[in-house]
Amino acid sequence: MPARKQEPYDLDFVLRRVFKKSSFRPVQREVIRATLEGQDVFLSAATSFGKSLCFQLPAVLGHGITIVISPLLALMNNQIAALRTAGVAVETINSTIPLSHKNAILDDLRCGHPHIRLLYVTPEFCTLDHFRRCLRIVHEQQELSRIAVDEAHCISEWGHDFRRAFQSLSFFKREFPEVPLIALTATATSRVRNDVIETLGLDRRTVRVFNGTVARPNLHFEVRFKNDDSDIYDDFVTWLRAAHARRKQPSRAAELQNRGERPDGVSGIIYTLFRRDCEALAARLCNDRVGARPYHAGLSSDLKDDYLKGWVDNKEGYDVIVATTAFGMGIDKENVRFVVHWQIPKSFEGYYQEAGRAGRDGKASVCMIYYGREDRDRAASLMARDVSGRGAAANADAMQTMQSRAQSLQALVEYCENTNTCRHKIIANYFGDESTPQCEWACDWHKDKNDLKRRKEDGLASEEWCSTQRQSGAYAMDEYD
Numbered sequence: 001m002p003a004r005k006q007e008p009y010d011l012d013f014v015l016r017r018v019f020k021k022s023s024f025r026p027v028q029r030e031v032i033r034a035t036l037e038g039q040d041v042f043l044s045a046a047t048s049f050g051k052s053l054c055f056q057l058p059a060v061l062g063h064g065i066t067i068v069i070s071p072l073l074a075l076m077n078n079q080i081a082a083l084r085t086a087g088v089a090v091e092t093i094n095s096t097i098p099l100s101h102k103n104a105i106l107d108d109l110r111c112g113h114p115h116i117r118l119l120y121v122t123p124e125f126c127t128l129d130h131f132r133r134c135l136r137i138v139h140e141q142q143e144l145s146r147i148a149v150d151e152a153h154c155i156s157e158w159g160h161d162f163r164r165a166f167q168s169l170s171f172f173k174r175e176f177p178e179v180p181l182i183a184l185t186a187t188a189t190s191r192v193r194n195d196v197i198e199t200l201g202l203d204r205r206t207v208r209v210f211n212g213t214v215a216r217p218n219l220h221f222e223v224r225f226k227n228d229d230s231d232i233y234d235d236f237v238t239w240l241r242a243a244h245a246r247r248k249q250p251s252r253a254a255e256l257q258n259r260g261e262r263p264d265g266v267s268g269i270i271y272t273l274f275r276r277d278c279e280a281l282a283a284r285l286c287n288d289r290v291g292a293r294p295y296h297a298g299l300s301s302d303l304k305d306d307y308l309k310g311w312v313d314n315k316e317g318y319d320v321i322v323a324t325t326a327f328g329m330g331i332d333k334e335n336v337r338f339v340v341h342w343q344i345p346k347s348f349e350g351y352y353q354e355a356g357r358a359g360r361d362g363k364a365s366v367c368m369i370y371y372g373r374e375d376r377d378r379a380a381s382l383m384a385r386d387v388s389g390r391g392a393a394a395n396a397d398a399m400q401t402m403q404s405r406a407q408s409l410q411a412l413v414e415y416c417e418n419t420n421t422c423r424h425k426i427i428a429n430y431f432g433d434e435s436t437p438q439c440e441w442a443c444d445w446h447k448d449k450n451d452l453k454r455r456k457e458d459g460l461a462s463e464e465w466c467s468t469q470r471q472s473g474a475y476a477m478d479e480y481d
C-alpha cells in the first residue's frame with residue numbers, strides 16, 4: 001500500500017512558525033526535501049548540527065505519523081518537551097509512562113488515522129507483536145508517513161553503544177518498503193554506515209547518503225597527562241577557578257547575565273568510567289564549594305530528574321554534572337562550556353559523542369581528557385572481561401566485537417599520545433574525512449606544540465612501568481556506568 005503522496009510545502013514558513021528558527025542550517029533543507037520526496041536517507045552530521053529537525057519538520061507537514069526510534073529515555077524526553085512547547089502532537093511509549101496513557105496511544109494508532117504526529121519508541125518496543133499490528137493498521141490507511149532511526153550507530157556491531165534490538169529494525173523496510181526511512185547519527189565511520197544501511201534493509205543504490213562534516217570548530221580540544229601517582233583533582237579545580245575568575249570580570253559578567261547564565265558558575269560535564277569515582281568526585285567538588293551533582297544508572301529516577309533539571313535550568317549548586325556514560329547522547333543544553341573526561345573512555349566514537357555535548361550554542365567551549373597509560377591498560381582489561389563475559393557460545397561474535405572495540409580504543413589512545421597533529425584533524429580523519437578542518441588555536445597542539453610534548457614527557461608513566469604492572473595483574477576490576 002503506497003504512502004500518501006506529499007504535496008509541496010513552504011518549508012521556511014513551517015520552520016519559522018512551528019520551530020521558531022529563522023533559517024535552515026546547511027544541508028537541512030536538502031535532507032528534508034529528500035525525505036519528503038519519499039527517499040530513504042542516511043544522515044551523518046556533527047553533534048548539535050540539528051539532525052532532529054530533519055525528521056521533525058517533515059512530521060508536522062501533511063498527513064500521518066512519524067515513528068521515531070531512539071535508544072535513550074533522556075533523549076526522547078528532551079525532544080518531546082521541546083516539541084510540546086511548539087504545539088506539536090507528540091507522544092512516547094517507554095517504561096515510565098502509565099499503562100492507561102500507553103493504551104490511549106495504542107488506541108490512537110488502532111483507529112488508523114492517528115492524531116499523534118510523532119511517536120517516540122525504543123527499538124525494543126518495535127519488536128513487540130501488538131505494536132507491529134498497530135503499525136500495520138496505520139499503514140493500511142496510508143497514514144504511516146516516515147520512520148526515523150535516531151543514533152543509528154547503535155545498530156552496528158562496529159559502532160559504540162551497540163544494542164541488539166536495533167538489529168530487528170529491518171522489519172520496517174521488509175513490511176513497509178515504500179515508507180521512507182531516515183537514519184541519523186553523529187558518529188559513523190564508513191564501516192558503521194555500511195553496516196547500518198545493510199541491517200536496516202535499505203537499498204544501497206537508492207538511499208540518499210548525506211555525510212556532513214564531523215568538525216566542531218568551536219570546541220577546544222586538549223589532552224592533560226596523568227599517572228597513578230598524580231592527583232588531577234587540583235589541576236582541574238585550578239582550571240575551573242580560573243574560568244570562574246574570567247567570568248566574574250564586569251563586562252563578561254554582564255554579558256553572561258543577559259544570556260541567563262550565572263557568572264559565578266560554569267556549566268559543564270565530567271565523565272568518569274566508574275560509579276565510585278562519580279559519587280566521590282561530586283562530593284569532593286561540593287566540599288570545595290563547586291556546585292556538582294552525580295549522575296549514573298544506580299541513582300533513583302527522582303534524583304536523576306532533579307539533577308538534570310537543576311543543571312539544565314542553570315540552578316545554583318547544579319553547575320557540574322559528574323556522570324558515567326549513562327548521561328550522554330541527546331542531552332541538548334546549549335551553554336555547556338566544558339566536557340572533561342576523567343579517564344580515557346571506552347571508544348573513540350563514545351568520546352566524540354560525549355565531547356559533543358559542549359558548546360552547542362556555537363560558542364567556544366573546552367573538551368579536555370585526562371589521559372594516563374595505567375587507565376589505558378585498565379580500559380583494555382575491562383574490555384577483554386566484557387567480551388569474555390558473553391560466554392563461549394558467542395565466540396565468533398565476541399571475537400569480532402572485541403576486535404572492533406579494541407581498534408576504537410586504540411585510535412583514541414593514539415589521539416591522546418599524539419603530539420604532532422591538530423586534534424581536529426585526527427578526529428576528522430578517524431571518521432573518514434581526509435580534509436583538514438579549520439582550527440583557530442582550538443587545540444593544544446595548535447596552541448603550543450612544545451609545551452604539549454613537554455607535558456606528555458613529564459606527565460605519563462613510562463611504558464616499562466606499565467608493562468610490569470600489567471604482568472603483575474595490578475589493574476582492579478570495577479563496573480562501568
Ligand SMILES: Nc1ncnc2c1ncn2[C@@H]1O[C@H](COP(=O)(O)OP(=O)(O)OP(=O)(O)O)[C@@H](O)[C@H]1O
Nearest residue numbers: 021023024025047048049050051052053186330332
Ligand atoms: N536551523 C536551525 N536554526 C537554529 N537552531 C537550530 C536549527 N536546527 C536545529 N537547531 C538547534 O540546534 C540544536 C541541536 O539540534 P539537535 O538536538 O537536533 O542536534 P543533533 O544534530 O541531533 O545533535 P546530537 O547528535 O548531538 O544529538 C537544538 O537546540 C536545535 O533547536
